[in-house]
Amino acid sequence: MSEREHRGPKPKGFDTLALHAGQSPDPTTGARATPIYQTAAFVFPDSDHAAGLFNIERAGHVYSRLSNPTNAVLEERMSALDHGVGAIVTASGQAAMHLAVATLMGAGDHIVASRSLYGGTHNLLEYTLKRFGIETTFVDPRDTNAFAAAIRPNTKLVFGEILGNPGLEVFNVPVLSEIAHAHGLPLMVDATFTTPYLCQPIDHGADLVMHSATKFLSGHGVVIGGVLVDGGTFDWEGSGKFPTLTEPYEGFHDLVFSEEFGPQAFITRARKEGIRDFGACMAPMTAFQVLQGLETLPLRMQKHVSNTQAVVDYLAEHPLVEQITYPGLPDHPDHELAQALLPKGAGAVFSFAISGGREAGRVFIESLELFSHLANIGDAKSLVIHPASTTHHRMDRAALAAAGIGEGTVRVSIGLEDVQDLIADLKAALRKVEKR
Amino acid sequence: MKTTLRGTEVFYGTGTGQAGLNAPTVVFVHGAGFDHSVWVMPARYFARHGYRVIAPDLPAHGRTGGDPLTSIEAMADWLAELLGEQAHGPAAIVGHSMGSLVAMSLAARHAERVNKIALLGTSAPMAVGAPLLEAAADSHHAAIEMANTWSHSMAGSMGAAQIPGVSNLVSGERWLERMAPGVYHADLAACHHFSAPLSALSEQPTLIIAGGADQMTPARAGLEVAARLANVQTLVLPGCGHSMLSEQPNQVLDGLAKFILE
Numbered sequence: 042m043s044e045r046e047h048r049g050p051k052p053k054g055f056d057t058l059a060l061h062a063g064q065s066p067d068p069t070t071g072a073r074a075t076p077i078y079q080t081a082a083f084v085f086p087d088s089d090h091a092a093g094l095f096n097i098e099r100a101g102h103v104y105s106r107l108s109n110p111t112n113a114v115l116e117e118r119m120s121a122l123d124h125g126v127g128a129i130v131t132a133s134g135q136a137a138m139h140l141a142v143a144t145l146m147g148a149g150d151h152i153v154a155s156r157s158l159y160g161g162t163h164n165l166l167e168y169t170l171k172r173f174g175i176e177t178t179f180v181d182p183r184d185t186n187a188f189a190a191a192i193r194p195n196t197k198l199v200f201g202e203i204l205g206n207p208g209l210e211v212f213n214v215p216v217l218s219e220i221a222h223a224h225g226l227p228l229m230v231d232a233t234f235t236t237p238y239l240c241q242p243i244d245h246g247a248d249l250v251m252h253s254a255t256k257f258l259s260g261h262g263v264v265i266g267g268v269l270v271d272g273g274t275f276d277w278e279g280s281g282k283f284p285t286l287t288e289p290y291e292g293f294h295d296l297v298f299s300e301e302f303g304p305q306a307f308i309t310r311a312r313k314e315g316i317r318d319f320g321a322c323m324a325p326m327t328a329f330q331v332l333q334g335l336e337t338l339p340l341r342m343q344k345h346v347s348n349t350q351a352v353v354d355y356l357a358e359h360p361l362v363e364q365i366t367y368p369g370l371p372d373h374p375d376h377e378l379a380q381a382l383l384p385k386g387a388g389a390v391f392s393f394a395i396s397g398g399r400e401a402g403r404v405f406i407e408s409l410e411l412f413s414h415l416a417n418i419g420d421a422k423s424l425v426i427h428p429a430s431t432t433h434h435r436m437d438r439a440a441l442a443a444a445g446i447g448e449g450t451v452r453v454s455i456g457l458e459d460v461q462d463l464i465a466d467l468k469a470a471l472r473k474v475e476k477r
Numbered sequence: 478m479k480t481t482l483r484g485t486e487v488f489y490g491t492g493t494g495q496a497g498l499n500a501p502t503v504v505f506v507h508g509a510g511f512d513h514s515v516w517v518m519p520a521r522y523f524a525r526h527g528y529r530v531i532a533p534d535l536p537a538h539g540r541t542g543g544d545p546l547t548s549i550e551a552m553a554d555w556l557a558e559l560l561g562e563q564a565h566g567p568a569a570i571v572g573h574s575m576g577s578l579v580a581m582s583l584a585a586r587h588a589e590r591v592n593k594i595a596l597l598g599t600s601a602p603m604a605v606g607a608p609l610l611e612a613a614a615d616s617h618h619a620a621i622e623m624a625n626t627w628s629h630s631m632a633g634s635m636g637a638a639q640i641p642g643v644s645n646l647v648s649g650e651r652w653l654e655r656m657a658p659g660v661y662h663a664d665l666a667a668c669h670h671f672s673a674p675l676s677a678l679s680e681q682p683t684l685i686i687a688g689g690a691d692q693m694t695p696a697r698a699g700l701e702v703a704a705r706l707a708n709v710q711t712l713v714l715p716g717c718g719h720s721m722l723s724e725q726p727n728q729v730l731d732g733l734a735k736f737i738l739e
Binding site (some may be wrong): 045047048049050052053058061062063064065092093096097098099100101102108109110112113114116117120121124125126127128129130272273274294295296300301303305312 | 518617
């Protein structure tokens with residue numbers, strides 16, 4: 042190797058991409074903002090043009106379930122921010138998860154997943170997909186060897202959340218991608234908690250990334266949406282385990298996606314089959330609203346993180362707070378990994394236990410006035426929930442314990458309010474717990 | 478489609494077409510570091526219109542084995558051999574960037590194989606800057622970053638891809654990252670040292686498609702090639718970068734269809 046130094050051109054910065062990627066001023070009207078193309082279908086100039094669109098000879102839109110210009114702006118912007126070759130926006134984060142699974146596998150296949158997952162995802166993997174012949178083995182997200190041990194000949198995917206829910210275990214993307222790749226498998230990461238502002242999993246070895254766009258990406262809490270991003274990095278043919286991508290597809294005149302679309306094979310199959318046939322598409326109005334949030338993602342995430350750190354610092358000193366689970370704290374088992382993968386901050390969601398168990402937790406949550414008690418995270422407003430009775434209520438005590446959830450655990454998502462007001466609200470609620 | 482040439486397995490895309498050896502033929506030649514899959518849309522178009530489509534992976538690219546060929550002339554001779562086995566009669570040769578040089582060389586050295594040439598993102602000469610050549614020689618990722626960034630216009634890299642939901646910039650990078658070490662430098666060096674036989678192409682029906690915002694092979698360079706040919710049509714795509722197959726695939730297809738089908 043030569044000793045010469047080489048330097049490529051400087052890429053556009055994250056803040057610039059969050060504002061511009063995927064959209065240029067509308068060439069017809071001059072509109073600077075992304076227009077909302079609220080239409081079900083698109084007119085064909087002539088029949089040959091129509092045939093060309095259906096046969097993937099031409100680029101363009103046919104029907105808004107398959108693609109839509111407003112959605113395409115969001116898809117391209119998320120691809121740029123996550124360093125993927127392409128993306129598909131979906132009706133929800135759950136739909137994005139299902140789209141990925143349905144594109145990669147079928148009955149008789151198997152997934153290895155972290156056991157520390159959002160309750161809805163856990164339910165999908167543990168119960169619903171099993172009914173369709175897809176099984177999942179859940180393993181401790183910190184035990185990387187357990188992932189390798191759980192891989193079977195029919196395994197098709199390794200999956201986890203970048204920050205476990207609600208235990209906030211940091212998913213060791215570099216190590217787990219090596220393990221997955223060594224077995225000819227892709228690694229998919231749910232990066233909802235961090236957004237690409239705090240972590241770009243593809244740069245650390247992940248092949249697929251999914252988000253619930255309902256959360257920090259949009260930030261306003263007014264829409265339900267999801268995003269599936271293809272890194273374009275995985276060697277489907279080299280793996281030999283993915284006939285949906287490497288063998289002729291009868292549903293599209295024997296098209297072989299890996300042969301015809303190179304690094305875009307996965308995302309093209311997902312659009313040409315998954316979003317077409319299952320139909321869990323995003324509404325254009327929703328894409329527009331997510332885009333409005335995405336424009337300020339860098340600014341919002343900075344304040345989410347700084348507010349969270351201040352709140353965590355306050356709670357850490359409070360005598361009623363028994364334990365805070367936040368990877369930004371030095372005593373968190375994954376603190377070092379968090380510093381490596383999340384150098385801009387460990388997000389704005391954390392959990393803590395109040396002494397007094399379930400009843401203390403109830404009094405605390407019901408005494409908060411500024412925090413909203415609801416089942417969501419990543420809103421601009423601060424949120425609080427009791428996982429054992431809500432998001433994870435389907436799990437029995439053992440499963441709760443395995444996921445790191447105690448009966449008195451409270452999960453908070455810190456918003457963008459003045460941090461002194463958040464601390465005052467917490468202080469007042471803790472006082473009521475003290476006096477009960 | 479797989480075949481064997483010079484004892485090595487060769488792959489060429491067909492646009493999922495099934496036209497026989499006697500059908501009119503279109504050949505698509507990819508640029509430096511790429512493979513047949515960049516031609517997916519025009520390949521499928523011409524296949525549907527009854528053409529025999531041959532979009533080869535040049536040696537050491539995509540699914541074709543062997544070592545990279547080190548001169549444009551060697552690539553043209555290799556392609557002539559492939560066409561000798563896979564096509565009856567002359568073909569329309571469409572080349573992008575390095576592929577456009579291969580098309581020129583094929584038309585000059587093996588005129589019997591060619592009835593039209595379409596040169597996309599071309600220039601003659603096609604000098605490659607020392608920083609890019611040196612980074613490619615060292616198989617350094619900066620070579621991919623340079624070529625990929627300079628191959629996209631501002632609009633092409635930042636926004637509004639015609640293909641819904643893809644990032645042209647990231648996709649270009651991923652395509653180039655699939656190359657084996659040494660291939661990119663061989664391609665770029667071949668471009669750099671090629672002397673275009675334009676006088677031999679004077680009467681050849683030729684289409685030149687140039688990107689108005691192409692930083693790699695500026696539109697004026699393509700138009701200078703056109704000025705030296707007698708039987709030439711030109712199409713300049715406003716605002717389009719060098720990666721015209723991803724930035725403006727519809728306009729490229731319209732230009733090719735008009736030229737080849739007429």
